[in-house]
Amino acid sequence: MLYSKTTPADKRRLFRERLASGELLRFPGAFNPLSARLIERKGFDGVYISGAVLSADLGLPDIGLTTLTEVAGRAQQIARMTELPAIVDADTGFGEPMNVARTIQTLEDAGLAGTHIEDQINPKRCGHLDGKAVVDEATALKRIRAAVDARRDPNFLIMARTDVRATQEGQAGLDAAVDRAKALVDAGADAIFPEAMRTLEEFAAMRAALDVPILANMTEFGKSELFSSQQLADIGVNIVIWPVSMLRIAMGATGRALDTLNVEGHLAGKLGEMQHRADLYDLIDYEAYNHFDTSVFNFEVER
Template identity: 70%
Template structure:
């Protein structure tokens, strides 16, 4: 009932332990993107290992493109709403850290307070662009390293995971782009990153090259309509990947279904044809743990008219 009984510190410890175990099992942790707290409950119910809070999803939910328009307050607020309803660790997209290195430090502490297990900070120029679009620009390595050092120095709970995302692969064509991504990943680990998010890898061999070059967990972004093929968990595990995010999948599925339902209402005058595919009221109440709320009410409600 209400919120998770697992403390943020315990979630962080469990997250790191699971990442260590993934290196042995070869089964990467799967973190679907939650577009609201209820979808985070569903992700836990379906047996996934974590929840991802996507900057692209948060932007879209606000009716905005993913070009750095959201604020730290908006991201931390939604992250807290999601993290507190699930026992799973939540990893948050912190974009470029919302400013200069001091802003990155504040971002990390705000997200710690929000109860999430970790966050990634990227090396794009501010304002950023979606990682799978063309026309991205990255800051110099020195600036990227300063962001990571600021994040690592600012955290108060050593269990909070600092992940460095690099977008440099998408800014340099050919093998030179991969070499640049590997060199930058190594430097960001030296700056204090606990994990690496190499964005827009071309194929499995590129994921494997990055994973082989660093001694920290590597994340794969399996977003639809992007630069990377949609590889399976087994394929990515064999390539050395330890985390997989599916950042926009649930939002895209939900919005696709919503659009079809609205089209049907507009065309036929009723939603009757959509009912079979809907989540039932009983299933919604199960996810919300409605029965526990009723039991609580019955236990304290002493007045009868």
């Protein structure tokens, strides 16, 4: 009933323990609190909260228009509805190094298990678009050092994302990304998010070069091939995210339903594609609220 029973501190501790095991942890992207609960129900390891999804939820492009307040508020709403650890995309940290420090403490207070800070210029661009630019190495390292210094819970995961791979072609781009990742680890990053790797071999090269966990971003319509969980596990990737997938599927289904309404004037033929009301009530635990106060919540769920 209401929010998760596991405290944020315990979520972080348990997440760190699992991450240290070396197994691949699967973090689908949640587009709202209810979808986070469904991710947990389906047996996944954690919840990812995408900056692109948070922007899209506001009807905005993913170009750094959202604020720390908006991101932290929505991330808190999502994280508190599940027993799973939640990682949130903090873009470039919402400003200069001191802003990055404030971002970390705000996200800790919001109940997140971790975040990633990227090395793009501010305002940033979606990670799989062309024309990205990154800051110089000194600036990127200052962001990560500020994040680490600001952290109060040592189990709060500070991940560094590098977009360097997309700024150069071929082997030179991969080599530059590996060098940047190593420097970010030396600056204190607990894990590395190498964005826009082209092939499984590039992920493997990044894995071989680093002694911290790495994350693979399996976003559709992007620069990376869509590798399976098993393929990623086989080369030692530690976290895989599908950041926008659930939103894309939900919006695609919504669009088709609206088309049906325009053509047929009803959705009788779509009932089999819908989440049944009984399943929704079960997911949000209506019955627990009924037991909590039968004078206010007094009903039975029809099945």
